[in-house]
Amino acid sequence: MSKQTIALVGAPTDIGAGHRGASMGPEALRVAQIAEKLHARGLDVADRGNLHGPHNPWLPPVNGYRHLAEVVAWNQVVHAAIHDELAHGRLPIMLGGDHCLAIGSISAVARHCREQDRKLRVLWLDAHADFNTATITPSGNIHGMPVACLCGNGPAELVAIGGHAPATTPDVFRQIGIRSVDEGEKRLVREAKMAVYDMRHIDEVGMRGTMEEALAGMDGDTHLHVSFDVDFLDPGIAPGVGTTVRGGPNYREAQLCMEMIADCGRLGSLDIVELNPAFDKRNQTAKLAVDLVESLFGKSTLIRA
Structure with missing residues (x-):
């Protein structure tokens, strides 16, 4: 391929969230011209439209999980779609949707890496560690559990999506921008030896030093996956999220x-x-x-070497 082909895959659901509305996210990104902006960067962009899954029944948790069957169904659909794009040499961008969908997308990337004998690095850009389990979160909202599920700590139906349990191990993650971790979750993150660059770390060493640490050790055999939760950003510049946490990265960071x-x-x-x-x-x-995704694909103020 002469140009990198980007595949936009919409996953319009708020099935794992505590607020309704993330299901409208894919269309908002399209209205903001994500396809056109990436095409203007010289990329081939194919918009696959939206995946389909069960509607959100908006019910209370059962045995510690809200909407488990529906969350499983959505993540199976996401897994299949993202894996198919990777298998055909395309770079998939999942347009979510809430963060529970990362169970499907990252398990697909991990499967692809195993098939290609490549290493995986995941940058988790988020205000939250998302390492909760049913026993330590009263809400049962699975968008607070995807990293735990990917690392093998969760219901079997989610842990084994993609046919490999666990899908990943904690050492592949670099969590950046974290500033809200539940009390019981703090212990689990510590026990897992998760690499967490919280806002204090960013305050102390700066975003440059943080990113140098988070990106260190990758080579040509490393596949880098970025899971960008928009609440990573300070709500002063990014109010359009369900779970705002003050004190996030500013625009320049x-x-x-x-x-x-x-x-x-x-x-x-x-x-x-x-x-x-x-x-x-x-x-x-x-x-x-x-705007930030454009930068992720090389937009810069000046022509750089």
Whole structure:
């Protein structure tokens, strides 16, 4: 292929979230011209439209999980779609949807890496560690559990999506921008030896030092997956999310994060999740997310070597 082919895969559901509205995220990103902006960067862009799964019944948790059967169904569909794009040499961008969908997308990327005998690195850009389990979260919302499920700590139906349990191990993750971790979750993150670059770390060493650490050790056999939860950003610049947490990266810090990922040249797949137009103002959060994704694919102020 002469040009990198990008495949946009919509997953319009808020099945794992505590607020309705993330199901409208894929369309908001399209309205913000994600396909056109990436095409203008010289990329071939194929919009696959939206995947289909069960509707959100909006019920209370059962045995510690809300909507488990529906979450499993959505993640199976996501897994199949993302794996198919990777198998055909395309770079998939999952347009979410809430963050529970990362179970499907990252398990697909991990499966692809096993098939290609490649290493995996996941940058988890998020205000939250998402390492909860049913026993430590009262809400039962599975969008707070995807990293735990991917690492083997969750219901069997989710842990084994993709036919390999666990899909990944904690050492592949680098969590960046974290500033909200539940009390019981803190212990689990510590026991898993998860590499977490929280906002204090970013405050102390800066975004540049943080990203140098998070990107260190990758080589030509490493597939880099970025899971971009829009609540990673400070709500002052990105109000359109269901779970705002003050004190996140500002615009320039977020741009530097994306630019340094672009500079490493290893990006192989991307999630954009938790964009909630119901909380947004004139689609500004979607426009900002698209702006940052442009930087992720090489947009910069100057021509750089």
